[in-house]
Amino acid sequence: MIEAVLVMAGLALLIGTGLLVTGARLGATGADAAVDRINQLLPQSQCAQCGYPGCRPYAAAILRDEAPINRCAPGGDPTIAALARLLQRSPQPLDTDYGTHQPARVAVIDEALCIGCARCLEVCPVDAIVGAPRFMHTVLAAQCTGCELCLPPCPVDCITLEPAGADT
């Protein structure tokens, strides 16, 4: 009898420690590291569709429990699933108020129309545009995350989004 009690107590202790460890998965190494872990799962488009000025701020908001995990449209369901696994929550469908998930796209500048105002250059969050004032600008397709942020500032509307990998 006493053995059984001891065994059960031992098991309880073991399981308890296990839970502690799981609980500490996010907390123990500090809030910054926790934000980093969440940020690692986000697609890094920096598009601000989630309502925060980039992926890391959104990650911080998730950690503070300020934002739900289903607002990143570029990441879509796989990202939500990954976040749910890390944070041990149940996955939710994407909140379409914050955009819909689309296949990857890249920005293409119609170089014949570009007037070289360099406004797009300033806004690209991932430095995917090369150019200089009064020179033609172009997008490095491999670096562009398709965040659309360069579209509104262009005074001549010469930037469009094309399916990724279509040409150049």
Added chain:
Amino acid sequence: MNQPLLYNRQPPRPAWGVRVDPRKTLSTSEPIVAAPLPTQVQLPLELGPERRAQAVVAPGDYVYTGQPVARLETGARNVVCASISGRVAAIRPGPIPGPGPRVAECIVIDSDGQDRRHADCVPAGDPARLAAARLRELIAQAGIVGLGGAVFPTADKLGGSQPVDLLIVNGAECEPYISCDEMLMRERAAQVLDGARIMLRALGCDRAVVAVESDMPAARLALRAALDADRDPRLDIAEVTAKYPAGGERQLVELLTGREVPAGGLPRDVGIVCQNVATAAAVSELFRTGCPLISRIVTVTGGGILNPVNVEARLGAPLADLVAAAGGYTTTNCDLVMGGPMMGMALAGDRLPVTEATNCLLVAAPGELSDAQPGYPCIRCAECSRVCPARLLPQELLVACDTQDPDRLEQLHLDACIECGCCDYVCPSRLTLTPVFAQAKIRQRAHREQQRQARLAQQRSEARNARLAAAEKRYADGPAPDAGEAALTDLLARVEQRDERGDGG
């Protein structure tokens, strides 16, 4: 021999794998037949994954059999030879065998029915005297690639820097139906051994073992007889239990030597090179007759074929020619498969050309191959993990594929799956796991690439934020306050000094 043997001549029966109905005898009762000369051949310029060739002939050119017609896109090496003589009719995209309908640029040659050999097709000299690098170069220019199905360039496999202590010549053809290697060993054993010897020289290695399966006694006897006549102490035979997929490269290395090829690695990493027996025979052919790779033996078999047989066919010949050489179809609406029933791929029709990878054309009569039936839920019987030659946990992998959990798939070593189909074969719930794994592998690769891109985007974004913050700070601080002032005071002081000295001007 004083040094211990590097390999086991008769390795024990493996715990993994499945015993499948071999159905090889369908096509082994008749000797190899030569297909009639095709009237037209179609030679794809896509030689393999990321390996493309460029034509060096133009439409209208006359080409001789064995004449180089294309060279590698990267580098100047000729790698494709004309398989018949005649005029180049066109260089255009054409359908090629592959998963799903595939199209590749092809050189189309109309035969003149003469099969005239190119003048350069003469033996390059005694291979026992040529330098290893020269042997490899000649093998590469003859367009010789792995004929077991992987079509990896043979010369590249024979080169390389890691030391090799054993060459395994793979004749352990374990897929049901396929018998082209078995028939080759039965009829041309001496040629296989000769090719093995040349490859040893090209490798700088002094041990070769030809692996055969326990259910091909005739091939083993033929090899034994050739070996006795040959008396080369560096060559030997080993016999592995006939069990699918014992002839897979990794599995064979493990069975014969106990060495485990690391995941994502090559046999070379553990000091071994594997070559198919037909590749060895092609190498021998090149050095004995000067003829480059222009043909291969294809098993044409299945319930849909009137007279199943092994056919020696020119590369680029339409598959329909092979069917005709094997007596034709028994019925309409057969399923065409290139390769065996376990790992082969469905073909769209018989107008496709024979390629280096075409080891078997399986024409299955309706209902001959188990067709897809609805599966039942997994009962966790673990049969699949018992037979998995890569020692994976297919049932767990299946769950991870369903939930699309990339980290879990990584943990379970999805990449080590060789897509052999053993798990499907034994599953009592009739689940089809292999196609799910094949799809998941593609997704997993895409996921890894996405992750890599995301990390780079993150770095650039962080660098940009830091740059903007620094600029912001400079702007907020304004110009360094005392720098200008100090300069002014300094200037005024100097002016004053000059005026005092009175030497202005």
